[in-house]
Amino acid sequence: MPELPETETIARDLDRAVSGATIASVKVHRADVLRDITAAALSRRVAGTRIERSYRRAKAVVIPLDTNDRIVVQPRFTGALLVDDGTLPAEALSYVTVSFSLRDGRALAYRDIRRLGTVALMSPARFAKFDAALGPEPLDPAFTPQHLSGILRDSRQAVKKLLMDQRRVAGVGNIYANEALWRAGIDPSRAAHNISDAEAASLHAGLTSVLREAIEARGTSFRDYRDASGARGGFSGLLAAYGRGGLSCPRCGATLVDTSAIDGRTTVFCAWCQR
């Protein structure tokens, strides 16, 4: 599922591609992806509005309009936001659930094969509530090692599960939780409150560095993740732990262990150098 780097890539691409564009009309092909709004109300409130910009919050792409409403898209497992300037192959445009036609002739299309992702239109008040339910952004300068220490100290949950809890830290999912813990040399199953301040500082460094490098590489490709032009991400070959169970640890050479013991999600770690 698209995590922080993949969503950041999509949001930045859209910011360049559609900021300032005016939405002419909306076509809803599959209303079951809509949240907080009906198809008719979405068309009524969005047609004729101008897209101010596009940015990311947690794992959502947020598109503020000049009416102060915000289109909020959460791609989840199989969603992709594509800018169709007429050159996208028909294959890329199958499974489009909602399409925003732009006045300049292009379209902003939300495609979702399994329709597990969502498209919402939020008023400023509704968005404030959505935003307040999410934890801090890990790449925000305000998110310091001390801040992470404080979050860890309060919980007896496995440190990996805590990292993936969107109410505690925003945008981190299974891929980057595995990678951050590998970088920090911390066993993912350890109780969060037992992580020392020094270890929390390593974890902060591991988390922020892997997220920055993955943004640089335009994300990790898996399943149906595509950026706004339909291309795949480049971080897959740089993963040290995620997806590498049974292969050797890039740091110490031991065989990486693959387990579902934490919250039923795939955890890959090195039992030798992650303590």
Ligand SMILES: [Zn+2]
């Ligand atoms: Zn190792």
